[in-house]
Amino acid sequence: METATSCNGAPEAGLVAHQSVPVLVLISFVSLFSAFLIYFYAPFWRVRRVPGPPTSFPVGHLHLLAKSGPDVFRAIAKEYGPIFRFHMGRQPLVIVANAELCKEVGIKKFKDIRNRSTPPPTIGSLHQDALFLTRDSTWLAMRNTVIPLYQPARLARLIPVMQSYVDALVANIAGCPDQDCIPFCQLSLRMAIDIIGKTAFGVEFGLSKNSEDSCCGSEAHGGEGDDDVREFLKEYKRSMEFIKMDLSSSLSTILGLFLPCAQTPCRRLLRRVPGTADYKMDENERRLCRRIDAIIASRRRDRAAARRRGGDGDGDAAARSAPLDFIAALLDAMENGSGGGKDFALEDRHVRALAYEHLIAGTKTTAFTLSSVVYLVSCHPRVEEKLLRELDGFAPPRGRAPTADELQSRLPYLDQVIKEAMRFHLVSPLIARQTSESVEIGGYVLPKVTPAVPPPAGELVHVSCCQSAVHSKQTSRR
Ligand code: HEM
Numbered sequence: 001m002e003t004a005t006s007c008n009g010a011p012e013a014g015l016v017a018h019q020s021v022p023v024l025v026l027i028s029f030v031s032l033f034s035a036f037l038i039y040f041y042a043p044f045w046r047v048r049r050v051p052g053p054p055t056s057f058p059v060g061h062l063h064l065l066a067k068s069g070p071d072v073f074r075a076i077a078k079e080y081g082p083i084f085r086f087h088m089g090r091q092p093l094v095i096v097a098n099a100e101l102c103k104e105v106g107i108k109k110f111k112d113i114r115n116r117s118t119p120p121p122t123i124g125s126l127h128q129d130a131l132f133l134t135r136d137s138t139w140l141a142m143r144n145t146v147i148p149l150y151q152p153a154r155l156a157r158l159i160p161v162m163q164s165y166v167d168a169l170v171a172n173i174a175g176c177p178d179q180d181c182i183p184f185c186q187l188s189l190r191m192a193i194d195i196i197g198k199t200a201f202g203v204e205f206g207l208s209k210n211s212e213d214s215c216c217g218s219e220a221h222g223g224e225g226d227d228d229v230r231e232f233l234k235e236y237k238r239s240m241e242f243i244k245m246d247l248s249s250s251l252s253t254i255l256g257l258f259l260p261c262a263q264t265p266c267r268r269l270l271r272r273v274p275g276t277a278d279y280k281m282d283e284n285e286r287r288l289c290r291r292i293d294a295i296i297a298s299r300r301r302d303r304a305a306a307r308r309r310g311g312d313g314d315g316d317a318a319a320r321s322a323p324l325d326f327i328a329a330l331l332d333a334m335e336n337g338s339g340g341g342k343d344f345a346l347e348d349r350h351v352r353a354l355a356y357e358h359l360i361a362g363t364k365t366t367a368f369t370l371s372s373v374v375y376l377v378s379c380h381p382r383v384e385e386k387l388l389r390e391l392d393g394f395a396p397p398r399g400r401a402p403t404a405d406e407l408q409s410r411l412p413y414l415d416q417v418i419k420e421a422m423r424f425h426l427v428s429p430l431i432a433r434q435t436s437e438s439v440e441i442g443g444y445v446l447p448k449v450t451p452a453v454p455p456p457a458g459e460l461v462h463v464s465c466c467q468s469a470v471h472s473k474q475t476s477r478r
Contacts, residue, residue, distance in 0.1 A: 060087025
């Protein structure tokens with residue numbers, strides 16, 4: 001009997017086991033999918049009370065950004081009010097879009113919203129060792145090291161250098177064969193890159209000077225060490241192309257938008273696979289690092305040579321009177337012990353990253369702002385007339401560049417026009433910060449970001465309207 005039961009039971013058990021396989025697969029699939037949904041919607045859940053347009057799974061609101069560009073923020077603010085949610089894939093950003101709220105985020109409650117979010121574009125140490133992505137006390141210490149280098153007296157010494165590139169821009173505009181179609185954006189970008197080349201790296205990039213066809217040519221002409229400069233600029237251009245947060249980016253960046261926890265392992269893997277965007281990005285960054293290191297070494301040699309030339313007694317004075325580009329100034333800070341403190345010691349990797357950050361942060365921003373000013377003024381003849389009156393009334397003696405004081409105090413209308421243009425056309429509409437404590441903004445409580453989950457895991461606050469105040473106000477609020 002027993003035998004018969006087991007004989008009959010064996011195929012039944014086999015059948016049950018056979019039938020349970022698809023059930024197990026289904027249960028595993030449903031569990032995995034549910035876990036993914038919980039993971040995907042957790043950041044949204046914590047800021048669900050903040051208003052915002054309906055999202056599309058899995059892109060959030062990225063399709064709106066792709067369709068309308070940064071103008072989408074203005075449209076959403078109109079419909080949903082001055083504080084709203086915007087989803088970059090899985091990651092909701094809480095965007096504030098009115099001056100009072102911006103002041104709250106950027107000044108009054110800044111201590112709880114100090115860190116920038118680690119962005120989905122997976123970028124390497126060249127970016128991570130500079131101001132934009134360092135955090136907490138390290139950022140503060142690094143910033144305190146760098147702030148003295150922006151003292152008005154030091155910046156004033158750079159005015160003649162800048163003026164020479166402005167003169168080159170004016171000459172290039174005048175030299176354009178088609179005066180009805182001047183590529184101002186391109187020309188002003190060249191000027192900005194040249195200025196940063198000289199004032200941050202102490203290198204002549206030669207994009208706007210030495211150029212016979214600077215109006216039409218598209219490549220670097222190079223100054224000192226033509227080939228090196230040309231390659232450096234090519235690598236810089238490539239590296240800018242890699243800093244993208246959209247669906248045309250590298251695979252690891254795209255993954256970061258939907259499954260941030262998988263981004264770092266994916267990037268580690270892909271940067272070893274030739275042909276992938278991550279691999280190319282890594283290679284490009286390595287080359288850039290080597291190139292900037294060579295510039296730093298050369299600045300060191302220049303300084304040592306200047307010291308030797310000055311003899312024993314006057315050595316330091318001679319080094320100090322040498323052209324004070326940003327790298328030289330940072331080396332100065334390193335040598336005289338002012339480069340850091342308890343939480344931070346300035347090293348070569350920081351010098352490299354900080355100088356490069358100037359190239360990223362100070363070139364397209366400047367060119368875009370100038371182009372936006374020129375465009376908006378050209379659309380408003382009355383403004384143009386008033387501006388020209390002010391500029392014509394301000395004339396430093398021939399052959400002399402205006403002083404910093406003159407620029408500061410004698411052109412109030414120009415100042416207003418630039419600020420209005422910056423308000424009107426945002427240069428960098430998506431620079432997000434994370435809440436490090438639970439904080440109330442505009443009547444909504446934004447919870448503290450979940451710590452130690454790479455990369456962005458919590459709520460971000462983006463200050464979309466106070467960019468014009470950044471460089472002046474951040475200095476004074478600590
Ligand atoms: C019109 C031109 C510019 C605009 C509109 C602009 C805009 C901005 C914005 C929006 C931020 C982020 C602020 C934040 O996170 O709260 C920023 C940060 C920064 N910008 Fe600019 N920028 C301009 C020119 C420059 C120039 C010329 C340089 C350097 C030569 C520069 C260097 C930096 C640096 C180093 C930071 C990071 C500051 C920190 O973390 O402490 N910017 N800029």
